[in-house]
Amino acid sequence: MTQERVQERITQLGRQAALALGLPLVLLAAWWFFSSGSSNFFFPPLATIVRTFADVWFSPRIVNDVVPSLVRLFIGFAAALALGLALGIPIGASRTVRNVVEPALEFLRAIPPPVLVPIFILLVGIENAMKVLVIISGCVWPILLNAVAGVRALDEVLESVVRSYRIRGWARLWHFVIPGAGPQIFAGMRQALSIGIILMVISEMFAASNGLGFSLVQFQRSFAIPEMWTGIVLLGLIGIALAFGFRLLENWLLGWYYGLRRSQRGGA
Amino acid sequence: MPRLSIHRLAIAAGLVTLAAASGERAYAADKITVGVIPITDVAPLYLGKEKGFFAKQDLDVEMQLAQGGAELIAPVVSGQREFGFSNLSSILIAQTRGLELVAVAPGASSTGEQGRDFGAIIAPGDSPVQNAKDLEGKTVAVNNLNNIGDSSVKASVRKAGGDGAKVKFVELAFPDMPAALANKRVEAAWIVEPFLTLSRSQGAKVVAWNLVDMAPNLMIAVYFTSKKYADEHADIVKRFKAAMTESLAYADTHTDEIRQIVPTYTRITKELIGKLTLPRWPTEYGRASAQITADLALQDGLVTKKPDLDALLK
Amino acid sequence: MDAAQRTSSTRAGWAGAGPLVQGFCGLIGIAALLEAAPRVGLVSPLYFPPLSTLIAVLAAEIQHGLFWTALGFTLQSWALGLGISVLAGTAIGIAVGSSSIVLATTRSTIEFLRPIPSVALIPLVTLLFGTTLRSNLVLVVYAAFWQVLIQVLYGVQDVDPVARETARSYRFGRWAQIRYVTWPTTLPYLMTGVRLAAAVALILTITAELVIGTPGLGKEIFVAQTSGAYAVMYAYVIVTGIIGVAVNVLARALERLAMPWHPSLRADVPA
Numbered sequence: 026m027t028q029e030r031v032q033e034r035i036t037q038l039g040r041q042a043a044l045a046l047g048l049p050l051v052l053l054a055a056w057w058f059f060s061s062g063s064s065n066f067f068f069p070p071l072a073t074i075v076r077t078f079a080d081v082w083f084s085p086r087i088v089n090d091v092v093p094s095l096v097r098l099f100i101g102f103a104a105a106l107a108l109g110l111a112l113g114i115p116i117g118a119s120r121t122v123r124n125v126v127e128p129a130l131e132f133l134r135a136i137p138p139p140v141l142v143p144i145f146i147l148l149v150g151i152e153n154a155m156k157v158l159v160i161i162s163g164c165v166w167p168i169l170l171n172a173v174a175g176v177r178a179l180d181e182v183l184e185s186v187v188r189s190y191r192i193r194g195w196a197r198l199w200h201f202v203i204p205g206a207g208p209q210i211f212a213g214m215r216q217a218l219s220i221g222i223i224l225m226v227i228s229e230m231f232a233a234s235n236g237l238g239f240s241l242v243q244f245q246r247s248f249a250i251p252e253m254w255t256g257i258v259l260l261g262l263i264g265i266a267l268a269f270g271f272r273l274l275e276n277w278l279l280g281w282y283y284g285l286r287r288s289q290r291g292g293a
Numbered sequence: 294m295p296r297l298s299i300h301r302l303a304i305a306a307g308l309v310t311l312a313a314a315s316g317e318r319a320y321a322a323d324k325i326t327v328g329v330i331p332i333t334d335v336a337p338l339y340l341g342k343e344k345g346f347f348a349k350q351d352l353d354v355e356m357q358l359a360q361g362g363a364e365l366i367a368p369v370v371s372g373q374r375e376f377g378f379s380n381l382s383s384i385l386i387a388q389t390r391g392l393e394l395v396a397v398a399p400g401a402s403s404t405g406e407q408g409r410d411f412g413a414i415i416a417p418g419d420s421p422v423q424n425a426k427d428l429e430g431k432t433v434a435v436n437n438l439n440n441i442g443d444s445s446v447k448a449s450v451r452k453a454g455g456d457g458a459k460v461k462f463v464e465l466a467f468p469d470m471p472a473a474l475a476n477k478r479v480e481a482a483w484i485v486e487p488f489l490t491l492s493r494s495q496g497a498k499v500v501a502w503n504l505v506d507m508a509p510n511l512m513i514a515v516y517f518t519s520k521k522y523a524d525e526h527a528d529i530v531k532r533f534k535a536a537m538t539e540s541l542a543y544a545d546t547h548t549d550e551i552r553q554i555v556p557t558y559t560r561i562t563k564e565l566i567g568k569l570t571l572p573r574w575p576t577e578y579g580r581a582s583a584q585i586t587a588d589l590a591l592q593d594g595l596v597t598k599k600p601d602l603d604a605l606l607k
Numbered sequence: 608m609d610a611a612q613r614t615s616s617t618r619a620g621w622a623g624a625g626p627l628v629q630g631f632c633g634l635i636g637i638a639a640l641l642e643a644a645p646r647v648g649l650v651s652p653l654y655f656p657p658l659s660t661l662i663a664v665l666a667a668e669i670q671h672g673l674f675w676t677a678l679g680f681t682l683q684s685w686a687l688g689l690g691i692s693v694l695a696g697t698a699i700g701i702a703v704g705s706s707s708i709v710l711a712t713t714r715s716t717i718e719f720l721r722p723i724p725s726v727a728l729i730p731l732v733t734l735l736f737g738t739t740l741r742s743n744l745v746l747v748v749y750a751a752f753w754q755v756l757i758q759v760l761y762g763v764q765d766v767d768p769v770a771r772e773t774a775r776s777y778r779f780g781r782w783a784q785i786r787y788v789t790w791p792t793t794l795p796y797l798m799t800g801v802r803l804a805a806a807v808a809l810i811l812t813i814t815a816e817l818v819i820g821t822p823g824l825g826k827e828i829f830v831a832q833t834s835g836a837y838a839v840m841y842a843y844v845i846v847t848g849i850i851g852v853a854v855n856v857l858a859r860a861l862e863r864l865a866m867p868w869h870p871s872l873r874a875d876v877p878a
Contacts, residue, residue: 041711044708044711044712044714045711045714045715046715047712048712048713048715048716049715049716049719052716066370066391066392067367067370067371067730067731067734068731121629124626124629124630124633125629125630125632125633126633127630127633127855128630128631128633128634128852128855128856129630129633129634129636129637131806131851131852131854131855132634132637132848132849132851132852133637133848134806134851135806135809135810135847135848135850135851135852135854136810136844136847136848136851137810137811137813137814137817137825137847138810138814139814139817139818140813140817140828140840140844140847142469143466143468143469143472143654143832144650144655146465146469146472146473146478147472147476147650147651147654147655148649148650150473150476150478151463151465151473151478151479166803166806167803170799170802170803171799174799212757212758212761215757216754216757216803218722219721219722219753222722222724223722223723223724223750226724226727227724231464231465231466231469232463232464232465232466232469233464234438234462234463234464241727243438243439245362245363245727245730246362246363246383246386246437246439246440247386247390247439247595248363248366248386248387248390248392249390250390256727257723257727257728260722260723260724260727261719261720261722261723262719263722264718264719264721264722264723265715265718265719267722268718268721269718328738330833331829331830331833331834332833357737357738357820358738358820358826358829358830359733359738359819359820360818360819360820360829363730364729364730364733364818364819364820367730367733367734368733368734368737368738370734371734371735373733373734373735373736373737373738374737466832467833468832468833468835468837471653471654471835472651472653472654475651475653475654476651487834487835488835491835495653559830559833559834560830560831560834560835560836560839561834561835561836562836565835
């Protein structure tokens with residue numbers, strides 16, 4: 026890379042960082058300012074929260090609580106992805122299957138997680154399996170629905186071409202269906218990630234003995250309010266980190282799509 | 294409910310007459326809300342309202358349901374609700390954290406009888422666990438960690454000569470406990486009515502009566518308000534305490550009426566309520582048992598500093 | 608209607624039945640599962656009664672005013688929460704998405720706030736609003752809003768630059784641009800967002816009622832649960848599921864009304 030290109034890149038990164046951090050810093054400053062004199066028990070000053078953050082989280086808690094939570098999240102997410110695609114693609118492909126299955130799926134989906142937990146406890150007990158199941162039960166829906174929508178919206182002309190070239194089975198799936206529905210599936214995965222983090226917390230509110238959500242609830246119950254706020258902040262930070270990682274993945278896998286759109290639109 | 298409307302009509306008529314007669318002050322009842330959990334423990338409140346004890350004190354009581362703990366205490370602290378019902382341990386924890394709460398009346402107490410209480414430690418019928426000492430190394434389910442559940446279980450274990458620290462606690466809601474126990478997901482559980490009766494009818498056996506072991510006539514819950522409200526509305530608090538005391542006294546001696554009122558605010562059927570063991574409802578604070586609860590809270594690490602019982606139980 | 612549907616009605620067996628019948632068959636499948644599972648012992652019938660028991664309990668419940676009042680509260684909460692989320696999400700989504708600067712600036716904040724579960728905010732919410740409709744709404748809107756916002760952002764970003772340039776060269780004003788260029792592209796994404804948000808709003812309404820104790824179906828579930836009345840509890844859960852199905856049917860109908868031109872709603876690509 027030439028000197029010029031390097032400088033250009035650095036400026037670009039700098040600008041991106043400024044944009045990413047700008048608003049949060051402003052909001053944080055506002056929060057700091059408005060809460061500094063707070064004597065409200067449930068809304069402590071931001072300064073207190075920051076001070077408590079290190080005490081709470083830079084400790085064995087990372088290994089004992091945060092890691093197990095994240096591991097369960099990843100397993101649940103991966104399973105939801107597999108299930109969502111395995112079900113979504115055939116459902117999206119066949120109108121009959123969709124008509125049959127959709128009301129049943131909507132029925133199951135409407136059952137709130139706090140009610141599913143007792144059912145899951147009946148089925149798989151109170152250990153990790155239950156928590157992963159709760160995460161799957163929520164994450165699968167955006168992936169499933171978006172996979173269905175993506176498959177339904179596949180380009181008709183392209184489909185005719187594929188058919189006239191007699192491309193069937195796995196080749197068709199790999200070269201036509203998945204790339205075609207890919208962007209929509211990724212939109213679903215992005216939704217599922219946020220939902221997954223939320224469910225990770227909810228699943229640990231019941232029958233748990235470790236985890237980030239568990240810690241949050243224990244802080245709530247024992248009125249350790251600054252600690253509770255640090256937990257909330259940590260959840261947000263994890264959300265950002267995972268979203269950022271996801272975007273990197275998306276750019277890598279869907280680079281062809283974005284590039285294609287860009288070139289189709291004349292480089293805009 | 295015919296009795297309710299007749300009583301209310303009579304009292305309303307009386308009040309209207311009084312108001313018309315006096316002419317100077319309007320005897321409008323003060324509206325207050327009490328946060329409660331829909332369990333048998335709060336039956337005296339419902340019965341007292343039905344009997345008119347609260348109307349007698351010019352109090353228009355509305356009960357609001359909550360799950361417990363933070364959802365009962367937080368609204369009282371913020372002034373959203375005037376009164377609440379909560380287990381003593383949660384109140385002590387809140388107090389040591391800086392929330393200024395004041396008890397108004399005792400809530401419910403253990404029967405104090407081994408063999409007949411509204412809560413106990415149970416295990417599956419075929420379990421090798423015979424007494425509290427056998428709980429060492431076993432998984433015991435309690436409804437909230439670092440609360441009355443594990444405190445009292447540890448007290449039972451200690452009383453049986455074991456080491457409370459060796460018990461593994463896991464958190465599980467009471468409604469989920471009977472199934473978890475039957476499916477051997479947990480090895481024992483601290484459970485209360487109506488699930489105690491449900492579980493025992495499925496073959497579970499009682500390992501220990503932990504509420505009795507913990508302290509004699511353990512006062513397990515209180516009605517409370519915030520110190521701020523108590524200072525600003527001392528008269529209302531006094532009247533609430535009077536109505537509550539009357540309700541508790543009546544409840545303790547008219548358990549048949551209690552058994553009739555419980556199905557009206559819960560889903561416990563008339564058949565089931567007949568089989569349940571009810572708590573006791575003394576009208577005085579169980580000061581000694583509260584002290585034991587506070588001491589154990591400090592010892593077991595529920596709180597990091599000594600709770601101030603004098604400030605709480607004025 | 609269209610070619611695909613005409614063909615389907617001449618096909619034999621399952622494929623020949625109309626969508627309503629097909630959907631019904633799917634639900635029957637679930638019903639069979641719910642009836643069989645407790646009976647064969649997959650789950651204990653004491654703690655999860657078979658469907659026939661639940662239906663009997665439900666039939667008894669419907670006859671009481673309590674049921675209908677609770678249903679009314681839940682639907683009210685849901686509708687209000689969904690409405691606010693959709694309006695706010697669409698307005699903010701279009702406003703933010705149309706400007707790449709604003710989008711880049713707010714992206715990190717959005718990603719920070721999104722994963723915070725509304726349930727973690729419950730003590731704070733009850734503190735401020737108590738056991739009222741407003742607590743419900745805060746929780747519902749906080750969760751459902753993101754669904755709409757993210758989808759609208761995706762939609763606005765997907766606008767064809769050529770179309771945008773064309774509109775500009777024809778001197779379309781801001782409003783006209785939004786109406787003729789941004790809106791049609793965003794609409795399919797928005798519809799998916801509304802569908803997702805409707806489901807999330809329902810779940811959060813019931814959850815809020817369950818945990819806070821606000822009047823509604825969730826509160827009935829909570830009281831039944833605390834009383835060990837498992838049959839009543841799951842009877843109400845079934846009602847929740849049925850509402851979920853109804854919500855989806857409504858959302859689909861809305862989709863068809865709003866976007867009859869979209870490929871996914873015209874013919875289907877048999878894959």
